[in-house]
Amino acid sequence: MNWFRPLSYRLKALFHRRDLEAEMAEEMRQHLERRIEEFVAEGMTAEEARQTAQRTFGGMAQVQEQCRDERRFVWLEQAWQDVRFAMRSLRRNPGFTLVILTVLTLVIGANTAIFSVVNAALFRPLPYRAPDRLFWLNSHDANAPRGMISLPDFSDWIAEQTVFEHIGFYTTIGNYALTGRGDAARLTSVQISAEGLAALGLPALIGRVFNGEEDRPGGAPVVVLSHKLWLAQFGGDATIVNQTILLNGSAYTVIGVMPLQAIFPSEVDLWLPAGPSSKQPIWTQRKNRLLRGVGRLREGVSIEQARAEMDAISSRLERQYPETNKDRRFVIDPLVDYFVGDSRRGLWTLLGAVTMVLLIACANVANLLLARAATRQREIALRVALGAGRGRIVRQLLTEGLLLSLAGSALGVVLANVCLPLVLAINGGGTPRGADVGLDFGVLLFSVGVALVTGVLFGLVPAWHASRTDVRTALHPSARGHTKGSALLRRILVVAEIACTLVLLIGAGLLFRSFVRLNQVDLGFAPEGVLSFRLNLSPQKYSTDPQRVAFFTRLNEKLRALPGAQAVGLGSQFPLGPSGWGAPFLIEGQPVPGPKEQPVMDVTLASPDYFRALGISLVCGRFFSERDNQDHLRGKDSSGVSPQDRWALGFDVVIIDEQFAQRHWPNQDPIGQRVIASGWGPAGRAPILTVIGVVARVKLRSPNEQEGNVQAYLPLLQSSGNGNYGVLVRATLDAATLTAAVRQQVQAVDPEQPIYDVRTLATRRSSAMAPERFNLILLGLFAVVALLLAVVGLYGVLSYGVTQRRFEIGVRLALGAQRGDIIRLVVLQAVKLVGIGVGLGLVGAFATTRAIAALLYHTSPVDPWTFTLIPLLLGGVALLACWLPARRATKVDPLLAMRAE
């Protein structure tokens, strides 16, 4: 209880200072009055009495000051005094303060922004319940480390497993056309099992998600909307629940709306149960791998246990179904890897780089403050002489530093908030978990932490310097306001800055070379001037092969007729676009490979002009023509063949890529050879394909893809596939005009057929390199900022050095030194500093660029060109910093310089 009274006493003193001052004065006055009266009563005169009273009392001012001291929160008042003093002294040098504040704002802002991104991607838990129990489920074999799983395999797995509390599967992103509500819209969708949703643990925002009743063949057609779609298309109207909407012409009942954070597997508009499709022929075949899975491990089950069980089940399936499941294992990864996986390294690199820039900026600010501290030495010495404790002075200087850094941090957070959307936009949605990025408590804490650390770092420097002030020499009229120690410290800081800058520049240089190489990769086709789009024919409307063929033949004609159109191609896939399928094959006349060496070809169904539209060059043989159609089937008996296998019978020719020819007929002419698509068709009647042409190999998925499967093309006219096509139009028109014209023509063929994903191939290629571009832009930016800071720092030190050595320069000039000699003096100092900095930087770069080797494309992390040119560049730019100080040195008036001492 005894803390209360003192506290309230002091608080009262804090807030009622004026009243208490008056009281104290009154009290002392009364004391004196009484004494005076007594002395007068004893016989003194009024004047004598007053003097005696005052003498007996003691020094009034001192007593009052002591009384005041007893009342304060001394430390609080002193701190407040420090702050006010710091603000005053910062205000007195507005230019100086502004420069430091700007640098700090930019740098802390950049750090905060990058940290936000890293935080969202790597530290924030996924927005699902207990996200560390969630796992991503895939298959693994020799061809695909994270491949998909077939429904029969998944069903067996679900039936036999014991480690998952919930386990479900989902499909690749699909599309539905929403009609009946204004303009037809193309919506993305995912089919997921009810158990999959349960695993994620995301309840619906309004309404509900589908349950076991709906998630089965013949279940009622229901759909759950995403939050974004609900707002955009349905105006956020809660009554949408239980209404029906038309998707691809069929009625679906909306049973709920997902919450905002439900982004799985990516941003989709519609969530549908997987059950109703599960009896479709393509799903029931064990060899058709269409699904990925998500599961929630039971409490107390470790990941090793789960993996062991998975291996056991995989082995059993392998034994039971050797044709389809050879060497196939189920694998589980933490779900967060799905979202973040590849980008970890890039993110950490960026964070490291921006931290380096922060350190360089701190060094700069420290240098600046140190320079100013030198000029304030007189003032500090005076204060020490007047009785300020050294500790107090150090505290006050530290306060200045902290004030600067906290202000910089506050402004930096604002800046980061403003710039983050820009940063995410540059990356074009490629930022991992971009939707989660934002300023949250963790980020703010980080920012404040950075401010405190940097403030202490560069506040300590002048404080340390001040604590070494020798009062007597500092107050001497000729004191020059510096010590040897501080000059050395400034030089060390600049060398460190240069070294760090070099490391950043080399990193940026390596990324640049890598990016240039990536850009120059021969894609195997010519992306310039080609517009691409996709359309999915509704299976109800175009249920037969002839219908589909009719559609795309008409579309082909119409598009060909467009002015400026040079070639039109259709295909089941196109490079840098949606993915296709792989098919196992055998070569007629060659030994059957063992099960481990079973080759797979990436198959594209292509129209005759596909190759011309893409610009794929023909190596030998010929392209497809109109005559590669189904005429050859006439007269052939296709009874006894199930519908799901009949489509494969249509094929009888194939165009292969160079790698295919090289690998399988290294010394022969591949034309006329025959390939057996062993994975297709009914047993014993796999289609036999005659090779009619060889084309250049293309990069199917991304410019930096490595060697993979051989590529093969089959005529679209021989079997129209599943109705999902990519269309390519090579034309001389600009993209906007072409897009409008294309839409018009598609409408002319079928007014209810929407098209989507309309982009030029050049844009796709650009997007494919978005992550590399992002890293390059940011790292380049940081490197340039670092360079600026380092050059400014170097300039500061050189300039300071010239001032320091004015006497010496004056003497030299007086003794007959030439202008060139003086310049050489300055330049020599610069060369020494830059040289040491570059040397240290090279060592640092050697050590650290290894870490970004994974980000580089065909570029060594110790690429000699980069390691030679960048230091030269840095040296050159740094020596620019010499120019002004050198000029100043030559302008020194020797008489003035010597007299000033």
Place this chain on the structure above:
Amino acid sequence: MEKIDLLQGTLDMLVLRVLARGEMHGTGIADRLGRLSKQALKLGEGSLYPALYRMEAKGWIAATWAQSDNNRKAKYYALTKAGQKQLQSEQENWGKLSAIIAEVMLNA
């Protein structure tokens, strides 16, 4: 008689003892102290006040403004419960200390 310097702690104890009698204003306390010690402990009178303020800050005494004898409002100090406890403990300590000193002086 020469003035004897008082240690800060001892002065506190003396003031508390004076106030144990009843509340008093600063001048009165100075008078009392002077009289009690028969003018031997004559403080530079002003130095009483910082001590009073300190003890008030520590919660041992409390101050109020009240009508004084010459019809002016004066600041009166009174002992608090905490102050009483403090006085007790200081008295004990002083007793022990003076006993030890006396013993040493007698028997060294």
